[in-house]
Amino acid sequence: MNLDQMTPRQIVGELDKYIIGQHDAKRAVAIALRSRYRRKLLPETMRDEVAPKNIILIGPTGVGKTEIARRISRLANTPFVKVEATKYTEVGYVGRDVESMVRDLMAVGVQMTKQDLAEQQKDAVARSVNERLLDLLLPSSNSKEDSTELAMGAQETREKFRKYLEEGRFEDRVVEMSVKNRPAGGSIELLAGGNVEDLQNTLQSLGSMFNGNGKKRKVSIKRAREILTEEEMDRMVDHEQMVELAKERVEQMGIIFIDEIDKIAGSRGAKSGPDVSREGVQRDILPIVEGSKVNTKWGMIDTSHILFIGAGAFHVSKPSDLIPELQGRFPLRVELNELTADDFHRILIEPENAIIKQYIALMNTEEVTLEFDDDALQRISEVAYSVNSSTENIGARRLYTIMEKLLDDISFRATDLTGTTFRVTRQYVDERLMDVLGNEDLSRYIL
Ligand SMILES: Nc1ncnc2c1ncn2[C@@H]1O[C@H](COP(=O)(O)OP(=O)(O)OP(=O)(O)O)[C@@H](O)[C@H]1O
Numbered sequence: 001m002n003l004d005q006m007t008p009r010q011i012v013g014e015l016d017k018y019i020i021g022q023h024d025a026k027r028a029v030a031i032a033l034r035s036r037y038r039r040k041l042l043p044e045t046m047r048d049e050v051a052p053k054n055i056i057l058i059g060p061t062g063v064g065k066t067e068i069a070r071r072i073s074r075l076a077n078t079p080f081v082k083v084e085a086t087k088y089t090e091v092g093y094v095g096r097d098v099e100s101m102v103r104d105l106m107a108v109g110v111q112m113t114k115q116d117l118a119e120q121q122k123d124a125v126a127r128s129v130n131e132r133l134l135d136l137l138l139p140s141s142n143s144k145e146d147s148t149e150l151a152m153g154a155q156e157t158r159e160k161f162r163k164y165l166e167e168g169r170f171e172d173r174v175v176e177m178s179v180k181n182r183p184a185g186g187s188i189e190l191l192a193g194g195n196v197e198d199l200q201n202t203l204q205s206l207g208s209m210f211n212g213n214g215k216k217r218k219v220s221i222k223r224a225r226e227i228l229t230e231e232e233m234d235r236m237v238d239h240e241q242m243v244e245l246a247k248e249r250v251e252q253m254g255i256i257f258i259d260e261i262d263k264i265a266g267s268r269g270a271k272s273g274p275d276v277s278r279e280g281v282q283r284d285i286l287p288i289v290e291g292s293k294v295n296t297k298w299g300m301i302d303t304s305h306i307l308f309i310g311a312g313a314f315h316v317s318k319p320s321d322l323i324p325e326l327q328g329r330f331p332l333r334v335e336l337n338e339l340t341a342d343d344f345h346r347i348l349i350e351p352e353n354a355i356i357k358q359y360i361a362l363m364n365t366e367e368v369t370l371e372f373d374d375d376a377l378q379r380i381s382e383v384a385y386s387v388n389s390s391t392e393n394i395g396a397r398r399l400y401t402i403m404e405k406l407l408d409d410i411s412f413r414a415t416d417l418t419g420t421t422f423r424v425t426r427q428y429v430d431e432r433l434m435d436v437l438g439n440e441d442l443s444r445y446i447l
Pocket residue numbers: 018019020021022059060061062063064065066067068312313347351395396397
């Protein structure tokens with residue numbers, strides 16, 4: 001389903017499939033997404049006045065902040081990037097400048113749009129990819145003008161190979177092909193002033209003079225198909241139309257998720273030290289969040305209506321430690337809750353990709369049937385909760401460390417257990433975890 005057409009309730013419903021609890025956060029995100037769709041329906045004069053409802057998700061570690069973002073991005077068709085605020089440095093210093101987040105988002109939008117457009121001609125793409133694969137498999141058969149008897153035989157061979165290719169019999173066969181090294185984006189940006197493709201074509205036809213283009217590599221047919229599909233997509237998709245659509249999509253529907261935003265909030269008014277450079281990063285981010293034009297290799301991108309979702313634990317700093325202008329640009333604040341033992345129990349079993357389901361599936365590949373008693377799951381949840389309380393609270397991540405420890409022995413012996421059923425009981429949980437549970441220092445290291 002297209003995120004654009006989803007109602008807030010549907011968006012929450014989708015998130016519910018993967019994330020337990022955190023209803024307020026899901027709701028806020030759903031509202032923000034729907035607001036953008038509503039804005040698009042307004043008359044133009046008004047549309048420009050409506051600012052996106054940027055959100056800050058506040059919550060301790062491991063309770064689902066990033067997971068919410070990750071799930072939204074999978075809800076399809078919306079360009080999305082997740083960046084870490086701490087990765088950026090102030091303009092003028094060595095490091096990544098904040099504008100790169102917009103360039104990254106546009107790169108995602110372009111890829112997405114290219115794929116959509118190619119999808120419309122996927123039969124044609126697949127057909128010419130197949131022809132090119134046949135050329136690789138039969139290097140001598142592609143001189144078509146030749147009409148000698150020999151060539152007739154070659155034609156037959158080609159048909160036979162075509163059939164095999166379509167049946168997937170050649171997937172692992174290795175062929176030699178020339179793999180184009182894409183010239184670095186940065187230099188093109190400067191030279192091409194927008195019309196990247198023309199320049200790229202020129203560079204490519206200059207061939208090996210540049211960056212060793214056209215280097216021969218040995219690859220499997222499977223890999224060759226991926227490479228050629230990418231090339232054919234590039235060739236068949238109308239580049240200008242694609243960039244136009246991608247730009248529209250990024251500007252109107254793009255989402256930038258800024259993780260660890262609390263780490264760039266320093267104590268305000270600091271005159272020296274790390275706080276100053278953090279504030280510098282905030283000042284750099286500000287114009288992007290407020291709406292400005294960022295130069296990318298596909299042209300200027302207007303950031304006014306990109307949705308920003310910030311997230312952080314805010315243990316040390318508070319949202320009010322962000323510079324005021326930036327605070328104003330994130331009007332929605334939502335707190336995520338600490339997870340309870342009961343939440344852990346649900347997280348183990350309910351999500352579509354639930355941890356328990358993953359382990360069962362993994363063991364299944366060894367033909368071992370893994371079963372969990374419910375009171376065993378209950379016990380695991382209690383243990384996770386209590387280890388979090390007595391050592392460090394790492395949220396749901398604790399479940400992963402505990403499950404690994406719990407199933408360590410079965411994982412190791414799985415190949416000897418083929419054809420059997422293994423039942424995890426409460427008693428088994430206690431036995432496996434007892435030694436670590438009894439000793440706080442030990443559990444700090446093992447769980
Ligand atoms: N409410 C939840 N429901 C289901 N799974 C969860 C939930 N909270 C956390 N998880 C799982 O725990 C792991 C860590 O969660 P996540 O990455 O969202 O943490 P976070 O809140 O972003 O923490 P941090 O502040 O450390 O970045 C993920 O694998 C996620 O699937």
